[in-house]
Amino acid sequence: MKIKNLIKPNVRSLHAYSAKEIPCKIKLDANESPIGFQLKREGVMDIETNRYPDPDALKLRRLLSKRWKVSTDKILHGNGSDELIYYLIATFGGPVLCPVPTFSMYNIISAALGEKTISIPLDENFDLDMDRMLDSVKADMPKIIFISSPNNPTGNSFSDDKIVRLIESFSGIIVVDEAYQPFSDSNGLIGLISNYRNLVILRTLSKIGLASLRLGFIIADPEIVGEVNKVRLPFNVNTFSQYIAIESLRESGELRAIIKEVRKERRRLFKELSKLNDVTTFPSDANFILFKVQQPEVVYRKLLKKGVLIRNVNNSVPGCLRVTIGRKDENRFFLNSLKDVLKNEKGGASQKDK
Amino acid sequence: MKIKNLIKPNVRSLHAYSAKEIPCKIKLDANESPIGFQLKREGVMDIETNRYPDPDALKLRRLLSKRWKVSTDKILHGNGSDELIYYLIATFGGPVLCPVPTFSMYNIISAALGEKTISIPLDENFDLDMDRMLDSVKADMPKIIFISSPNNPTGNSFSDDKIVRLIESFSGIIVVDEAYQPFSDSNGLIGLISNYRNLVILRTLSKIGLASLRLGFIIADPEIVGEVNKVRLPFNVNTFSQYIAIESLRESGELRAIIKEVRKERRRLFKELSKLNDVTTFPSDANFILFKVQQPEVVYRKLLKKGVLIRNVNNSVPGCLRVTIGRKDENRFFLNSLKDVLKNEKGGASQKDK
Numbered sequence: 001m002k003i004k005n006l007i008k009p010n011v012r013s014l015h016a017y018s019a020k021e022i023p024c025k026i027k028l029d030a031n032e033s034p035i036g037f038q039l040k041r042e043g044v045m046d047i048e049t050n051r052y053p054d055p056d057a058l059k060l061r062r063l064l065s066k067r068w069k070v071s072t073d074k075i076l077h078g079n080g081s082d083e084l085i086y087y088l089i090a091t092f093g094g095p096v097l098c099p100v101p102t103f104s105m106y107n108i109i110s111a112a113l114g115e116k117t118i119s120i121p122l123d124e125n126f127d128l129d130m131d132r133m134l135d136s137v138k139a140d141m142p143k144i145i146f147i148s149s150p151n152n153p154t155g156n157s158f159s160d161d162k163i164v165r166l167i168e169s170f171s172g173i174i175v176v177d178e179a180y181q182p183f184s185d186s187n188g189l190i191g192l193i194s195n196y197r198n199l200v201i202l203r204t205l206s207k208i209g210l211a212s213l214r215l216g217f218i219i220a221d222p223e224i225v226g227e228v229n230k231v232r233l234p235f236n237v238n239t240f241s242q243y244i245a246i247e248s249l250r251e252s253g254e255l256r257a258i259i260k261e262v263r264k265e266r267r268r269l270f271k272e273l274s275k276l277n278d279v280t281t282f283p284s285d286a287n288f289i290l291f292k293v294q295q296p297e298v299v300y301r302k303l304l305k306k307g308v309l310i311r312n313v314n315n316s317v318p319g320c321l322r323v324t325i326g327r328k329d330e331n332r333f334f335l336n337s338l339k340d341v342l343k344n345e346k347g348g349a350s351q352k353d354k
Numbered sequence: 355m356k357i358k359n360l361i362k363p364n365v366r367s368l369h370a371y372s373a374k375e376i377p378c379k380i381k382l383d384a385n386e387s388p389i390g391f392q393l394k395r396e397g398v399m400d401i402e403t404n405r406y407p408d409p410d411a412l413k414l415r416r417l418l419s420k421r422w423k424v425s426t427d428k429i430l431h432g433n434g435s436d437e438l439i440y441y442l443i444a445t446f447g448g449p450v451l452c453p454v455p456t457f458s459m460y461n462i463i464s465a466a467l468g469e470k471t472i473s474i475p476l477d478e479n480f481d482l483d484m485d486r487m488l489d490s491v492k493a494d495m496p497k498i499i500f501i502s503s504p505n506n507p508t509g510n511s512f513s514d515d516k517i518v519r520l521i522e523s524f525s526g527i528i529v530v531d532e533a534y535q536p537f538s539d540s541n542g543l544i545g546l547i548s549n550y551r552n553l554v555i556l557r558t559l560s561k562i563g564l565a566s567l568r569l570g571f572i573i574a575d576p577e578i579v580g581e582v583n584k585v586r587l588p589f590n591v592n593t594f595s596q597y598i599a600i601e602s603l604r605e606s607g608e609l610r611a612i613i614k615e616v617r618k619e620r621r622r623l624f625k626e627l628s629k630l631n632d633v634t635t636f637p638s639d640a641n642f643i644l645f646k647v648q649q650p651e652v653v654y655r656k657l658l659k660k661g662v663l664i665r666n667v668n669n670s671v672p673g674c675l676r677v678t679i680g681r682k683d684e685n686r687f688f689l690n691s692l693k694d695v696l697k698n699e700k701g702g703a704s705q706k707d708k
Contacts, residue, residue: 001551003552003575003577006446006525007445008447011581011584011585012581014585017409032405036402036405044399048390049565049566049567049602050387050389051381052384055373079590079592080587083587083590090365090467092360143360197355197357198355198357198360206406209403211403211406212402212592213403213592224357230368230370231466233433235436235568236437238595239567240592240595240598248403
């Protein structure tokens with residue numbers, strides 16, 4: 001018996017997502033927060049391990065509801081944003097439209113579910129190419145559009161105006177993935193949910209200190225939430241995640257402090273990076289910085305040799321690397337390592353003339 | 355805009371799985387273990403909440419590999435068995451064949467993914483109706499067969515011989531869900547994995563004290579594992595679940611003690627239940643007992659009034675209720691409450707003549 005013949009054709013042609021651990025001293029590749037949330041002893045130790053989690057995550061959703069000033073029936077919880085992307089595509093089907101480069105999971109999950117993805121390149125400023133997007137809406141009849149804003153890996157936010165224009169000219173579902181919104185100056189688009197029934201906001205706790213939990217949520221019209229909920233596995237967010245997410249939201253000062261620190265370090269790192277010769281930096285609203293160098297593959301490998309792991313995005317943004325904002329000491333080590341690498345590359349000074 | 359029109363037809367006709375919390379004093383409805391796993395302080399408090407989980411769950415899979423004496427590449431981890439059922443159906447597609455009554459999620463997930471389910475009734479002894487199963491294999495050309503053994507909610511195991519006959523006469527995938535195997539006398543079918551490449555064994559920690567974690571896994575041919583892994587979300591099992599699962603498997607004496615206690619209580623409860631007039635009990639290899647009464651709806655409601663929540667399975671097994679094995683005191687309270695309810699129903703004695 002050939003197992004290959006039993007596999008659905010769309011799955012047969014897929015490759016497993018590779019998230020192999022690469023040994024390093026300083027890990028600045030995964031857009032994690034450099035600072036974690038401090039667990040308090042009392043509660044987590046008392047969790048009854050033998051009981052199923054609350055399938056409705058009601059306490060958690062009520063807290064999110066207060067925090068975001070939307071009713072609880074507009075919120076649905078997921079095992080990370082990833083799972084909600086799965087459910088959104090399972091609910092609405094494809095084709096799925098994405099401006100690219102962007103977060104790879106939209107495409108990967110769409111393919112796993114046998115749906116087609118349409119990729120529309122961003123313009124030369126990494127902004128939405130509205131003409132091409134609107135053309136594709138008409139020609140390809142997508143069911144869902146995923147827009148990551150701030151966008152990964154480019155770091156920029158798209159203007160509210162452009163997104164609203166898209167919502168208004170599209171009769172399908174628009175998912176705005178605001179994973180990186182906490183690091184931007186904007187408030188995001190949650191306020192527009194009651195105006196646009198086809199708007200879905202995707203959020204996560206993964207970037208603000210809680211990647212270990214896998215806790216994402218959508219905010220949308222209650223009817224959309226109700227439909228997506230039908231394809232949700234009842235016990236998708238486990239008891240520990242629910243518990244710790246609740247604790248962290250109650251101690252929201254700690255999360256705010258993490259965000260503040262990351263933003264401060266981003267300013268500093270951006271300034272320093274921008275001073276370097278042969279480095280082009282792109283402004284960031286997220287917890288990472290995209291930058292361009294002449295030999296991205298070489299720089300990536302040489303940094304890794306020095307123990308610094310960043311993300312090589314040369315494939316999706318030619319010439320570019322992406323560095324996650326780390327702790328002050330990590331950023332300094334990265335910066336010094338990068339200076340070394342560039343100096344040896346060029347055999348010259350790496351500081352730009354002022 | 356009508357949101358309904360945007361929803362995929364197969365999802366539109368679904369209903370959300372209802373797992374509403376029903377207030378009760380004694381919860382014997384969900385086949386949870388009555389005893390939990392005792393968390394040790396040191397480790398869980400030290401987890402770096404800001405880091406993503408190990409996508410490959412390598413430490414956990416290595417432990418499972420040792421425990422089950424199969425190589426690590428034959429094991430894949432899921433956010434509960436539920437998620438692995440999702441992935442299996444996403445990988446192989448439908449139709450999905452199930453003997454019924456059985457665990458409801460096979461049907462629910464199949465429908466969520468737009469696949470057809472074929473239900474073949476068990477015979478009058480709750481055993482596999484081999485003729486009808488084999489007929490359906492020929493006529494309906496299912497891609498996957500799900501067999502829960504021991505079966506939920508009937509409690510019996512199917513014979514290895516019958517399952518092997520099915521495997522040998524079917525060229526699709528057979529998933530044997532051994533969620534309740536730890537409570538049976540059999541060793542399950544993991545030993546057959548190397549003989550039959552189309553056999554997938556599904557296991558979970560949910561029934562043996564760790565339902566809070568959502569930790570399931572499959573054991574199968576490495577090629578099957580590789581294909582299913584392609585549709586898996588990379589960070590599907592979070593750090594806390596991985597950590598606690600590892601701890602519990604290392605302290606496997608504690609898990610064995612839980613299983614031993616449940617089996618002891620099952621023997622006692624079965625004996626006592628069988629003594630009651632107007633109660634027909636069915637032997638169980640699982641951590642619950644199925645029993646028949648004359649007025650299941652009334653008995654269910656009256657038990658709940660006394661604070662005892664069990665599962666009303668009258669819809670799938672006419673006349674029947676399912677009670678999860680609880681702690682000794684819980685089982686006694688359930689039994690006394692049931693005696694009361696039956697006595698008031700009949701206005702007479704409820705003990706069978708010896």
